[in-house]
Amino acid sequence: MPVWRSLGPDPGGPIVLAVDYAATGRPEAAFGDLAVGHPVWETVQPPLGAEEGFGLADYVDGWLARIPDRPVEAVLGYCAGAAFAGELVARLSERTGRPVPLLLFDPESPTPLTMYYQYRKVVESLAGILGAERTAAAVADGDRVMADADGIEQTGAAFVRIFCGAAREACVEAGLEDEYVEELTGTYRSFVRYLTAASQADHRERWAGAYVFSSATPTSGLNPLDPVARAELTDRELRFDVEHADLLRAPAVAAAATEVLVKEKVSR
Structure with missing residues (x-):
């Protein structure tokens, strides 16, 4: 079974990885709706039933072992996928010896x-x-x-x-x-x-230095946190006047994410 799938056209070259639980029929936009001008490869969940007993490392190890053999420009994470994205970035950075940009969209650590x-x-x-x-x-x-x-x-x-x-x-x-x-x-x-x-990820450590794209939905992402706790998690937050369900399909979000990717590529 595949553990990654390509979203949209892919001319080759460097890729962006994305972590999300994309289920058919869900109302929220997915990474397939986010046009960032880079080939995006998204995680695929294990076959139903195969995930029984899985912990954080089981998911991350499986995805890490099958990353396409191409340079990784950045890792994206949506909602709870942000926890896995942070772990992937840490492991990729160790493997390559260089930092990998982390972009999080309404990140949450499940409770x-x-x-x-x-x-x-x-x-x-x-x-x-x-x-x-x-x-x-x-x-x-x-x-x-x-x-x-x-x-x-x-x-x-x-x-x-x-x-x-x-x-x-x-x-x-x-x-x-x-x-x-x-x-x-x-x-x-x-x-x-x-x-x-x-929920097993140390999100406070793994999200340090990440770019956060926040919706206006009060119960989503960092929005429920008080200002001090919010500031402790990131000093690179961009806020948008869109609902959580529309965050990944909003043109302004896609434009801002593309700008970050370009800036990070130039800086490296």
């Missing part, structure tokens, strides 16, 4: 609250399948998990149990094929494992 937010989002998005009663019950169960949250690993596992149980029952009642059910529950389980592994 139990992140798990809860994503759980609510997926449950509510599937209300048409789950039905009103089962959706309300799943939301209430999630609220109880969050009230008793004891670490991201345990919280994520609890959300997986609740969601997969509710989703399987609803899909069986709706007469949906087993293949669809397995893909639906497997994708959610995979995403929770991705978030759990991302």
Whole structure:
């Protein structure tokens, strides 16, 4: 299975790497929407089920071992992918002996609250399948998990149990094929494992010196942080008046990211 995929035209030469959990049908823009004038290669998630038990190093080691044999101009990270991007930059810099620019878009280090937010989002998005009663019950169960949250690993596992149980029952009642059910529950389980592994990164150390591109959504990226904590993470933040979901498709963001890439290339 591939671990990297090329996004858009690729004439060869230096590349930019991007880390994201790009799932079909998600409302947020992806790196395929970000036109930076460089060939971009994006991470590919392990086959569903193969990620069981994965930690931060398992993802990073797998991606690092299969990076195309071409110069890497920069590494990009979106949301929780920023945690992995920081690790990739550290390892690449050690390998090549030169710094690799790091560009982060609404970077987040996942917490139990992140798990809860994503759980609510997926449950509510599937209300048409789950039905009103089962959706309300799943939301209430999630609220109880969050009230008793004891670490991201345990919280994520609890959300997986609740969601997969509710989703399987609803899909069986709706007469949906087993293949669809397995893909639906497997994708959610995979995403929770991705978030759990991302939380293991030392983001304070790995994001030092990174360029941060922030949306205007109050709950996304660095926006929930107080000014002091925000300043401690980066002194290279660019803020844009766009929603989190549109950050990677905004022309102003693409132009600013391209400018950074050009500047970094010239400086090296």
